[in-house]
Amino acid sequence: MKKKLIARVCGLVLVAVSGGVLASVVQAAGGVNCPDVYRPVICPNGQIYSNACYAGLAGQHNCVPWGDD
Numbered sequence: 235m236k237k238k239l240i241a242r243v244c245g246l247v248l249v250a251v252s253g254g255v256l257a258s259v260v261q262a263a264g265g266v267n268c269p270d271v272y273r274p275v276i277c278p279n280g281q282i283y284s285n286a287c288y289a290g291l292a293g294q295h296n297c298v299p300w301g302d303d
Contacts, residue, residue: 272284
């Protein structure tokens with residue numbers, strides 16, 4: 235029973251990792267392609283953006299990772 239559980243967990247981890255690696259790219263305003271990956275950042279303006287690319291599109295600089303990472 236433990237072998238099946240370990241195999242399932244390993245399979246889920248593999249799917250999660252490959253999903254992050256093969257993340258799609260979303261074309262944002264202005265023709266800039268931002269990855270559709272959720273790695274939130276918080277910027278000096280107090281706003282949280284889904285990733286640094288979107289923060290950059292909003293004109294924000296000096297943003298830092300935000301969350302449980």
